[in-house]
Amino acid sequence: MSRPELIAPPEIYYGDTEAKKYTNNTRIQQIQAEMTYRALELLNLPPDEPAFLLDIGCGSGLSGEILDEEGYLWAGVDIAPSMLEVALEREVEGDLFLHDIGQGFGFRPGSFDGAISISVLQWLLNAETSHPTSSPPHRLNRFFTTLHAALRNPARAVLQFYPTSDDQVQLITQIAQRAGFGGGVVVDYPNSKKARKVFLVLYVGDGGAAQVPR
Amino acid sequence: MVRLITHNLLACHAKGCTTNNFPLQIKDAQLALREAEFNPDFLRGFIPRIEWAALVSAARQLGDESLPNEVPEMIDDDFLRGLHHVLLEIHIDEGAMVCPNCGHVYPISSGIPNMLLAEHEIG
Numbered sequence: 573m574s575r576p577e578l579i580a581p582p583e584i585y586y587g588d589t590e591a592k593k594y595t596n597n598t599r600i601q602q603i604q605a606e607m608t609y610r611a612l613e614l615l616n617l618p619p620d621e622p623a624f625l626l627d628i629g630c631g632s633g634l635s636g637e638i639l640d641e642e643g644y645l646w647a648g649v650d651i652a653p654s655m656l657e658v659a660l661e662r663e664v665e666g667d668l669f670l671h672d673i674g675q676g677f678g679f680r681p682g683s684f685d686g687a688i689s690i691s692v693l694q695w696l697l698n699a700e701t702s703h704p705t706s707s708p709p710h711r712l713n714r715f716f717t718t719l720h721a722a723l724r725n726p727a728r729a730v731l732q733f734y735p736t737s738d739d740q741v742q743l744i745t746q747i748a749q750r751a752g753f754g755g756g757v758v759v760d761y762p763n764s765k766k767a768r769k770v771f772l773v774l775y776v777g778d779g780g781a782a783q784v785p786r
Numbered sequence: 787m788v789r790l791i792t793h794n795l796l797a798c799h800a801k802g803c804t805t806n807n808f809p810l811q812i813k814d815a816q817l818a819l820r821e822a823e824f825n826p827d828f829l830r831g832f833i834p835r836i837e838w839a840a841l842v843s844a845a846r847q848l849g850d851e852s853l854p855n856e857v858p859e860m861i862d863d864d865f866l867r868g869l870h871h872v873l874l875e876i877h878i879d880e881g882a883m884v885c886p887n888c889g890h891v892y893p894i895s896s897g898i899p900n901m902l903l904a905e906h907e908i909g
């Protein structure tokens with residue numbers, strides 16, 4: 573099976589049919605939920621304090637629903653209109669934006685207490701968007717620079733993604749660091765081909781706590 | 787769904803548009819009111835992040851005159867309830883946000899602002 577990000581840009585790949593299929597697939601729901609909970613854990617927010625979060629590539633709101641349940645307020649951005657439509661139908665609480673993250677964010681400095689992103693960054697690495705744009709490194713740079721500015725100091729961004737090679741992990745980490753982020757990569761189940769999950773855990777300032785994620 | 791909480795955080799991100807690019811002017815707004823859960827702790831924590839003058843003028847553009855010109859020194863429950871309503875319960879379902887500097891129009895359709903830039907506007 574080919575990786576979807578190699579087939580077409582996300583806003584094309586996730587048309588109406590694919591968006592509904594993706595959202596209603598119980599296995600995808602379960603994996604997305606697990607990764608969202610793990611991302612929240614790695615975000616390491618102060619317990620029992622309300623927070624305003626950014627969901628990068630919020631899609632149909634699978635992770636947003638969990639943010640709602642956990643009592644967080646959030647805004648979400650996604651490039652696929654069909655996914656956002658499903659999110660509206662599912663009546664998630666967050667504010668939704670049609671946005672190409674490779675074009676960078678316009679959020680004011682210090683807008684968010686944290687950011688999560690589930691299964692999105694590989695799209696920036698692999699496929700062009702249907703809008704004419706520049707190279708993946710340029711888009712990644714724009715993304716990380718404006719994300720860094722949009723977060724409070726201290727704060728974290730936790731981005732789970734599916735790299736195809738260690739080179740890709742290196743490229744992404746390098747560009748994030750150049751944008752001002754500290755932190756690094758956390759790999760869950762590193763020895764399982766199927767369960768292996770890569771999380772980029774990025775810090776603004778000291779990331780909010782001295783402890784290193786387990 | 788776009789509410790004044792995110793409108794208050796949003797500047798124009800078109801290439802080279804770095805001054806006078808906030809707040810985006812709201813045009814032809816169609817509104818919907820939807821109740822949200824009142825969370826005074828969240829609001830107290832969020833107040834320092836608000837550009838107050840921008841929030842007051844955006845609310846007035848939408849026909850809500852309830853906010854005072856300045857954040858009061860005594861933050862009581864009444865004030866927080868009013869702020870809650872303005873930030874989190876007024877939804878702009880249709881309309882547009884227009885950059886006061888470069889004039890870029892971010893259309894809002896079915897509650898979702900289209901933030902996509904044209905090729906020549908990408909930084």
Ligand SMILES: [Zn+2]
Pocket residue numbers: 798799800803807885886887888889890
């Ligand atoms: Zn502008």
